[in-house]
Amino acid sequence: MDLSAAQILVVDDNADNRDVLIRRLRRLSLTNVTEAADGIDALDALRGKSFDLVLLDVMMPRMNGVEVLQAMQAEGRLEDTPVVMISAASEIDTVARCIELGAEDYLPKPFNPALLTARVKAVLEKKFLRAENKAQLVRLEREMAEAWLQQQAMLPTEFPVDPAVIDIDALIDPAFEVGGDLYDVFEIRPGLLCIALGDVAGKGTAAALFMARTRSLLRAGTLQFQAIAGRDPRPSEIAALVNDELCKNNPHSKFVTLFIGFLDVPTGALSYCNAGHLFPLLAGSGGVAEIANPPEPALGVIDGMTFTDHSLAIDVGDSLVLTSDGVADMQNGAMDSFGTERMLVEVGVAADRPAEELIRHVVDQARAFAGDAPQFDDITMLALRRLA
Numbered sequence: 001m002d003l004s005a006a007q008i009l010v011v012d013d014n015a016d017n018r019d020v021l022i023r024r025l026r027r028l029s030l031t032n033v034t035e036a037a038d039g040i041d042a043l044d045a046l047r048g049k050s051f052d053l054v055l056l057d058v059m060m061p062r063m064n065g066v067e068v069l070q071a072m073q074a075e076g077r078l079e080d081t082p083v084v085m086i087s088a089a090s091e092i093d094t095v096a097r098c099i100e101l102g103a104e105d106y107l108p109k110p111f112n113p114a115l116l117t118a119r120v121k122a123v124l125e126k127k128f129l130r131a132e133n134k135a136q137l138v139r140l141e142r143e144m145a146e147a148w149l150q151q152q153a154m155l156p157t158e159f160p161v162d163p164a165v166i167d168i169d170a171l172i173d174p175a176f177e178v179g180g181d182l183y184d185v186f187e188i189r190p191g192l193l194c195i196a197l198g199d200v201a202g203k204g205t206a207a208a209l210f211m212a213r214t215r216s217l218l219r220a221g222t223l224q225f226q227a228i229a230g231r232d233p234r235p236s237e238i239a240a241l242v243n244d245e246l247c248k249n250n251p252h253s254k255f256v257t258l259f260i261g262f263l264d265v266p267t268g269a270l271s272y273c274n275a276g277h278l279f280p281l282l283a284g285s286g287g288v289a290e291i292a293n294p295p296e297p298a299l300g301v302i303d304g305m306t307f308t309d310h311s312l313a314i315d316v317g318d319s320l321v322l323t324s325d326g327v328a329d330m331q332n333g334a335m336d337s338f339g340t341e342r343m344l345v346e347v348g349v350a351a352d353r354p355a356e357e358l359i360r361h362v363v364d365q366a367r368a369f370a371g372d373a374p375q376f377d378d379i380t381m382l383a384l385r386r387l388a
Helices: 015-027 039-048 065-074 089-101 113-154 204-229 235-247 339-349 355-370
Strands: 008-011 033-036 053-057 083-087 105-108 166-173 181-189 192-200 256-264 269-275 281-284 287-290 310-313 319-323 379-386
Touching (some): 015 033, 039 065, 065 089, 181 379, 192 204, 192 379, 235 269, 339 355
Parallel strands (some): 008 033, 008 053, 053 083, 083 105
Antiparallel strands (some): 269 310, 319 379
16 A cells, blocks of 8 residues: 555644654655644644644644644544644643544654554554545445436336226335335236236345346246237246246345236236235225235245236225235334234225325334334335226
8 A cells, every 4th residue: 555645744833843753754755744833733734635644742832732633523524534642651641532532543752763653654554444445335325326226217107007997006115225125017918917026035236136137037027928828827827937037047045025916907806926925915895904825935946836826806996005024024122013913904094095195104104113213124015906
């Protein structure tokens, strides 16, 4: 690491001390040195340019080293500008106070050349490493924000159905910058919609990439099946197809739970396959209930699996709700979960509202239950209400 470009500020009211320090620094190829005779001059210099290191005397007229540190702390300069205190043996208690305020280290008087070299180099290396890490973090945050935008672009915000017939809305909120949940709604043929919602095991970038792979396989597999076979696929056939493809080149057995439903828009008949996902919720005249079926495996673990189709009638006025486990599993500070029963109650409260409002109500209630507890899982909901 090249330290020769470092900008250093030497602050001491004794000109001889400053001269000794500057000559020692030049022997280390540190030539970009600025002098200050007291604390006021030091603050003027700090406000005028950026420094990589400040060598700061403790006892000075007009403004001492402690007061300079306090001013630097108040102005937010200590995060990016390391300070090494210069002290006599009798000032060690004051130095301890300076370390508490944020000084990196100290140098005793008279200066020991080996100690000066070790501490200056160590502080500068930490400074440059912190700056490099900060730049890397900014770059990573920027890339993750772009990744989230790209992931959002994969998810439909407009749905291929007459909103006067079927009201659909969905929400996805990752626990981190990007997440592994997915939903999709697309037309297989006129009058037949594919409705899907899934949850990839894990979080973050790896889950997001697997999510993108799953969503692409779901769409491409369904539409190609329709084109090649010349008939409507069954949800179980698409689940088997996606499963076999996800098992390929998947050495760590990454998996996704996935609900796949095919909705006949004119009749409200829904055929679906549930590969390890949460049960769908149906809200109608008889209340709200989970539609439970025998569990089936998630996708991506064992190839060659077969899956089962189920059917469900969505009557006019009924609402179908699909969620990831991030809603029911949301916890408060006491580690209590929001739970399925609370979710059923809140879906019932908002079942006759537009899909967007239904989703927002349930999520808001879950967040209110969690309070200040951090979100630890992705939250995804899709609501569909048959209007006519």
